[in-house]
Amino acid sequence: MGQDKRSGAGPRSRDRILDAAYRQTLEKGLDKLTMEGIAAEVGVGKQTLYRWWPSKGMIALDALVERLSSSQTFPYSGDVAADVTRQMSAVVSQLDSPVGTALRRILAAAQEDPALADRFRRELIGPRVDSLRGRIVRAVDEGQIDAAYSPDFVIRQLYGPLYYQLLVRQEPFAPDDAERIVSSVLRSFRP
Amino acid sequence: MGQDKRSGAGPRSRDRILDAAYRQTLEKGLDKLTMEGIAAEVGVGKQTLYRWWPSKGMIALDALVERLSSSQTFPYSGDVAADVTRQMSAVVSQLDSPVGTALRRILAAAQEDPALADRFRRELIGPRVDSLRGRIVRAVDEGQIDAAYSPDFVIRQLYGPLYYQLLVRQEPFAPDDAERIVSSVLRSFRP
Amino acid sequence: MGQDKRSGAGPRSRDRILDAAYRQTLEKGLDKLTMEGIAAEVGVGKQTLYRWWPSKGMIALDALVERLSSSQTFPYSGDVAADVTRQMSAVVSQLDSPVGTALRRILAAAQEDPALADRFRRELIGPRVDSLRGRIVRAVDEGQIDAAYSPDFVIRQLYGPLYYQLLVRQEPFAPDDAERIVSSVLRSFRP
Amino acid sequence: MGQDKRSGAGPRSRDRILDAAYRQTLEKGLDKLTMEGIAAEVGVGKQTLYRWWPSKGMIALDALVERLSSSQTFPYSGDVAADVTRQMSAVVSQLDSPVGTALRRILAAAQEDPALADRFRRELIGPRVDSLRGRIVRAVDEGQIDAAYSPDFVIRQLYGPLYYQLLVRQEPFAPDDAERIVSSVLRSFRP
DNA sequence: TAATAAACGAGACGGTACGTCTAGTCTTCCG
DNA sequence: CGGAAGACTAGACGTACCGTCTCGTTTATTA
Structure with missing residues (x-):
């Protein structure tokens, strides 16, 4: 059943966001990871991040989940x-x-x-x-x-x-x- | 014999700083702990903190060491x-x-x-x-x-x-x- | 015709910022005038000041220009x-x-x-x-x-x-x- | 009459202080001139400056007076x-x-x-x-x-x-x- | 010659402001 | 009409100096 990755759908750029978050988490650590940094790298408004995730930790977790x-x-x-x-x-x-x-x-x-x-x-x-x-x-x-x-x-x-x-x-x-x-x-x- | 509080000296308000850092760590967590918050509570200049500790984590660690x-x-x-x-x-x-x-x-x-x-x-x-x-x-x-x-x-x-x-x-x-x-x-x- | 306040736009609180800067310049002099003081009085983030003006002198100059x-x-x-x-x-x-x-x-x-x-x-x-x-x-x-x-x-x-x-x-x-x-x-x- | 340069004598390093102040005033301007900078260059305690001059402006003025x-x-x-x-x-x-x-x-x-x-x-x-x-x-x-x-x-x-x-x-x-x-x-x- | 006092270097201290960065919200404007 | 773009308030960051305040250490009398 071709359902969404998770209920509640997600932004169009979900994968690119998770990729960026994952890469930056590995490169700089989680507390050097910033919402602004992700948004800038992906070319996405910050609002788009906050619409779908409550915190950078949650983004990183989602990224990890997909990779485990x-x-x-x-x-x-x-x-x-x-x-x-x-x-x-x-x-x-x-x-x-x-x-x-x-x-x-x-x-x-x-x-x-x-x-x-x-x-x-x-x-x-x-x-x-x-x-x-x-x-x-x-x-x-x-x-x-x-x-x-x-x-x-x-x-x-x-x-x-x-x-x-x-x-x-x-x-x-x-x-x-x-x-x-x-x-x-x-x-x-x-x- | 009038020895120092500890080898390597330290700031005059060391104990009050560690107390404040410890209490705030417990109350708010380590990443809500701020150098400014400690300085303000103790009534100490921020420079005094940075003179003796490189980061809030180190202050919290010192506080913990004294309590373990x-x-x-x-x-x-x-x-x-x-x-x-x-x-x-x-x-x-x-x-x-x-x-x-x-x-x-x-x-x-x-x-x-x-x-x-x-x-x-x-x-x-x-x-x-x-x-x-x-x-x-x-x-x-x-x-x-x-x-x-x-x-x-x-x-x-x-x-x-x-x-x-x-x-x-x-x-x-x-x-x-x-x-x-x-x-x-x-x-x-x-x- | 809804034109802007001035070409090149500007911060939303431009007038209140210039008023505060002007008043503080007269009260305390230009080197007691501070970005923080202006921001605090107007209720504006410091970043807003730095986004539009490079220095307090420039703010004071803008304020003066409007008053001359x-x-x-x-x-x-x-x-x-x-x-x-x-x-x-x-x-x-x-x-x-x-x-x-x-x-x-x-x-x-x-x-x-x-x-x-x-x-x-x-x-x-x-x-x-x-x-x-x-x-x-x-x-x-x-x-x-x-x-x-x-x-x-x-x-x-x-x-x-x-x-x-x-x-x-x-x-x-x-x-x-x-x-x-x-x-x-x-x-x-x-x- | 071999009197002092000015009544009230002055600090031992007066000339070196005025030299440093004058040079730094020309190099960086008066508001980049700092008491700390003068003290550091001359190798003098800050207290020595404050003992004899109330402000950096006064030091710069003294330096200028001697050169006019x-x-x-x-x-x-x-x-x-x-x-x-x-x-x-x-x-x-x-x-x-x-x-x-x-x-x-x-x-x-x-x-x-x-x-x-x-x-x-x-x-x-x-x-x-x-x-x-x-x-x-x-x-x-x-x-x-x-x-x-x-x-x-x-x-x-x-x-x-x-x-x-x-x-x-x-x-x-x-x-x-x-x-x-x-x-x-x-x-x-x-x- | 010894004591004593002043000026000194050094630099810690409580502060203020700097200019930057990020958070999280709110607004504008374009496709 | 949803999302990029980014302005906004807020506040912590780490640094630079401020002017004050001990600390010993010279230096120079005065006893």
């Missing part, structure tokens, strides 16, 4: 460690790319902007967590993970180290980080 | 799980307090300000990590932790979930989070 | 002494009024600001000198003034004393100064 | 036109030199600073006018100038054109301007 790979179905091979490792490896390699920089900056901006934080969680984190939670629940059902731990606790143990690396260390990941994290964490949740 | 408890020696009771739990519980209760909000906002600002990120890591993260690393190393020596894992990997597994909770979830911690995290993580590193 | 009487045609009665006296008397009475103070201050500022000096000469001095020069030339043609003297030399002799009084003496004029100056000067240029 | 030739006695040859022409020629050649620029700028500053205007008149204008007035009075006594005109009126007629040229025209003088002015003016005052 969205394999909606979590892999299932029967081996939860293998499945989680596969998915986390994909996440890690994205975090090591420009997309990771953009995500890091938007997550930072979200610390000062509740509306942005909401959308960030709802649109980016939520679906991915849901997808993973489903896989964890299934692993619990299959007896691969101890039922004494809530799936969200397991998720936090799994992905917490990634955010620590991204936001606190601000260093790239080691090649086998995903694998080592998953095996270490899941070992501690074996029944 | 700094128990320099890591507890040692023989039981590494107990010791780490004790220390992490203290950290968690700080993260749940206003100090945690300030830290969260400064860490966010550090994503766009490399100099701030440097000082953040060097002065806040570094010493605490070093202290914890010492304790981990000792536990490895005593055979409580498998030597196959680097201490920094263990540290990342232990504290990653805290940053995830703070920055991504933005929700308070559960009462026994520290204990559950530590026991879960350390179990996976048992020799 | 501009009888464009020099009187002609056949008697050059009478005509010049009539016109100079008008000038003198203006110089004795607040307009004279403003002019004195702007002329002073023009000593340090070449662009201001240019406009001052081009818009204020130039047209008036041209008008007077025409009258002098006619008087030369009619044999009332010796052709051996250039009109600009005559003009300098006529109006020099006024500036001396205004800028060096800084004292008001005597009631018949214009008449005495004109008669004295023109006597020396009789053929 | 001060032939205290007006020439007397019996021919008033020749004497005045001789003296005015000297003035004109000074006004065409850097000293003239400095004087022009200080006179401009005096328009906004009554104290400076006072000293300017008292120390620079006053003595020279007194000296000239004496010569005029003598010429009146000798029947070379009509007694119907006050000496100060004559003086204003003589020197007014110079200030007009300096401040309004801001152009150099013609070589024989002094001679032409004097002859023209004195002709009009012949008995």
